[in-house]
Amino acid sequence: MSKRTPEQEMAVRTRRGFLALGLGAAAGIAGWELLRHGAEEDGLAAGFRRVQAFNERVTSGTLFRAGHLAPGFPVSRAEAPRANGDEGLTDDVEDDDWRLELTRYHESQAGSKLEMSDIRKLPKAEHVTEFKCIEGWSTVVHWGGARLADFTAAFAAGSERAQYVGLRTPNGEYYAGVDTPSALHPQTLLAYEMNGEPLSDEHGAPLRLVIPVKYGIKNLKRIGALTYTDMRPADYWAERGYDYYAGL
Amino acid sequence: MQRIEEKHLLVTRWTHWVNFPVLFLMIWSGLQIYWANDVYRVGALHFFPQWVYSLLHLDHSLAQGMAIHFFLAWIFVINGILYAAFTMISGQWRQLVPDRKSLVQAIKVTLYDLGLSKEMPPQGKYNGAQKIAYTSIAVMGAGSAVTGLAIYRPIQLSWMTSLLGGYPAARTEHFLLTMAFLGFFVIHIAQVVRAGYNNFRSMVSGIELKKEEAADV
Incomplete structure (x- = not known):
């Protein structure tokens, strides 16, 4: 273990935690904006169209039975x-x-x-x-x-x-x-x-x-x-x- | 003299913070879907007046709401499974799941928090009220996933829909769980504000500063 005092340890871990949280939030917001504001296909962002296609494959491929x-x-x-x-x-x-x-x-x-x-x-x-x-x-x-x-x-x-x-x-x-x-x-x-x-x-x-x-x-x-x-x-x-x- | 106490493990913190925006957007897109058929009432009143829908851009967005809802549902479910599996495997569930004393303690905590009692109940990692609340919220999350699936694919998963009392009943259950999430959210935020920065910070850093003499509580 390091020789940090509890207060120093707290400061380091807090800084690290907020930095990770901030990076995560930035990545999440960037991804979300890309998904929502990409080119549209028939009135819906293309990213969501791809998710719909995936959900369709899951349903028709694994759940659907005549x-x-x-x-x-x-x-x-x-x-x-x-x-x-x-x-x-x-x-x-x-x-x-x-x-x-x-x-x-x-x-x-x-x-x-x-x-x-x-x-x-x-x-x-x-x-x-x-x-x-x-x-x-x-x-x-x-x-x-x-x-x-x-x-x-x-x-x-x-x-x-x-x-x-x-x-x-x-x-x-x-x-x-x-x-x-x-x-x-x-x-x-x-x-x-x-x-x-x-x-x-x-x-x-x-x-x-x-x-x-x-x-x-x-x-x-x-x-x-x-x-x-x-x-x-x-x-x-x-x-x-x-x-x-x-x-x- | 203060000392460091490990409080929230890394996976617990990450799944918590991933869940926060995802659940928020699930509720938001869910209300965009609900707007198209907002039939539930409290007495004679609508759950949400029209100005709430227009203020929050919930109106005339059914297609978009469904697209968002059925994308984020994947993240919500995967994140929830990660949290539940980790909580079981790490043994954290022992501090979380309510025991026989939790209900009485929860009542004492509530009376204390409302200023009706001066006696502060003993606090472990989580007090009785927290144990009940945090365990309920995990069960509610699972309930939202199950009732959601039952109305998403009510023919292919008709056994599930039938167990929940049928399609309209499952839709109502899904909605009521959402209202309960909103209720939890209000109380949770109020309690986090009350508990102060040291407590909030522990959900980010994972650790808390404790006074040395408080160690044996």
């Missing part, structure tokens, strides 16, 4: 969710005029235009699950429709190999992309019924996506076009700073 189902609820718990957002719903579409433009994997443009009667021929699936908005609220809803997995097998066999499914409204104003494992999850529906009734306009008549493994922003209302692709499809809210994956 067998992990959204918990079910009794039908009596079902309520009408808030009709948040009318992006892409401003033009009225009559059911008879509506068509689903389907672009299969490796097709360069829509290879088929489907009618509601085509969708209704598929086995009907129902579930009562919690619809979760990215804002933080949730509502238990009873959905009915065709599984997107069944739809894919029936109308786009082979398209399961695509990495993404892209969707947009008939007028193209709202659009979203989801990774194929989530799109083919057994609870992902092309829904035409909500709480036992045909979909209302504000909830996306005649056909909407219901994907319980994603936040509401991916549950696109009034699907006009559906595309299987390896190119990450454009996504309305991801372009406005939100996480592209948005998985639950």
Whole structure:
């Protein structure tokens, strides 16, 4: 041990401690500022985009299982969710005029235009699950429709190999992309019924996506076009700073 | 004559000071997320009035808040695991975890601190109130991580969410833990100010100056 008096020892250790703390704080603040004020990608600093990509890999790579189902609820718990957002719903579409433009994997443009009667021929699936908005609220809803997995097998066999499914409204104003494992999850529906009734306009008549493994922003209302692709499809809210994956 | 007493080990100090800004930013970004659906009430009143959100730039920042929250959560959890593992392995937990006497002592400490009692309870490294507070805060940190994960990935981790009473319940628990952190923060700062510079300095230097005759307390 040195011959320092306790007071000298205290002074040395205090100086050392504050110096280390100051350096640590400076490094932390510098790192934080770099992260926050770097170049932006779609309204969010690139550093945060990289963290989102990492978090996506952790979730899709280690947590996600097709067998992990959204918990079910009794039908009596079902309520009408808030009709948040009318992006892409401003033009009225009559059911008879509506068509689903389907672009299969490796097709360069829509290879088929489907009618509601085509969708209704598929086995009907129902579930009562919690619809979760990215804002933080949730509502238990009873959905009915065709599984997107069944739809894919029936109308786009082979398209399961695509990495993404892209969707947009008939007028193209709202659009979203989801990774194929989530799109083919057994609870992902092309829904035409909500709480036992045909979909209302504000909830996306005649056909909407219901994907319980994603936040509401991916549950696109009034699907006009559906595309299987390896190119990450454009996504309305991801372009406005939100996480592209948005998985639950 | 004074002597040096080792008080806080290096890992304890570093994890404490890393946690301070990280927890602060976790609460800040957490409130940016909460703003988008600020449904909790005290009686008829909102937890936070609108001017609080605008003053602290908490409004209209959901996307940014989520980006920050799910980045810093990693540091918060890793730092917390480091602290907990070190506290267990080093044996420091023995001075930290409350024992049978802690509750009575904590009441005496509180009465003394509020000026309602003249008798100062015996002080070890930590008194009973500190033991309860510091152990609770570590448990609360773990609770925030668990309730946070349960609302972050409520389908992939649905077993966790179900154990906490479901998605809305887990969100409420996560929020209440945050309010408890804010409460802890206010009391902690007040007590550090009261305890004075020698005590504060020990969280930086690791050591404290003690009067020689006080050695046998």
